[in-house]
Amino acid sequence: MDTIDPRAGSRGGNTRELVGEALDTAIAAHPALAAVLAASDAVDRAIVTGDKATFLATLADDCVVNTPGNRVAGKAQIADFFERGQIDYAYYHKRIEHLEPYGPNVLVMGEETYVPRDGTSSPPTVSRRFTDLWRTDGDRWVIAIRQATIFHISPGGAD
Template sequence: MKHLAWTALMLTGYATAEWKAANEQVTAAAKEPQIAAVLEAVNALDAALVKDNHAAFAAGLAKDLVVNNPQNGISISGATGRRNTAGLISYSSYIRSVEYAGMHGDMVLLMGDERVMPKGDSTLSGKEVRRRFTDLWKMEDGRWVLTVRQSTIVAP
């Protein structure tokens, strides 16, 4: 049934990005102003990915972003933004299940499970990919930006 849903998504050309709280702790945490603001930033970042809005995606990234990426490499100094602009980070769907949301000093830490559907020149294009993620967000120039990310493929 899940395969049929993904097939329908691909045939209609509908792109979607959303997150959901996986438990009551996350639901409660999402009411905290800083965490709520970061979850809005997550929505904007993920929507930029499915809409191929490279400028909006880059705007959600910290200047010093470091990513341990699903290709088992480290991306630093703008490499993630360049990979997005080159079409290597592009999805038709991005669904997150946030299992932890909390403050970590003055930053917000999110952890959980995500399901993406890569498209275009992306690795595994057209196949649902399940990943575990850890994201650390910080305030930079008056807005929340992704500063550290770890993402590991669990099952293609």
């Protein structure tokens, strides 16, 4: 298991966890996987630090997201969600359970847990399953397709 914890001062922090020895083997065999993990870490940090430019740079211009709000959204709508504070987390943890090349792309699947900045003193903790399909855009990796489904919300103050 690999864990990072890049704390972002008062804005919050994010962590990433790789689950299973098979992922370590896959990363060693496919250098693109390490590049996608780095890009994934960057977008996760951008969410907790409020870095809209970095966040948007990790989305393909033609990306499609099936949102946890049960809507299909493109990049412009996702940018609007970010601007309105709907994508603003005090804490974010990504547990990667599946990571593999998928043709010229990379498929990442797992679970995310986050605490939104909702203006209350005791925000809820939200857990969701996710699937991201990353592809290259020039010399960088971007999210082309994303699916996220909430499966549990713990009331504020609960773990």
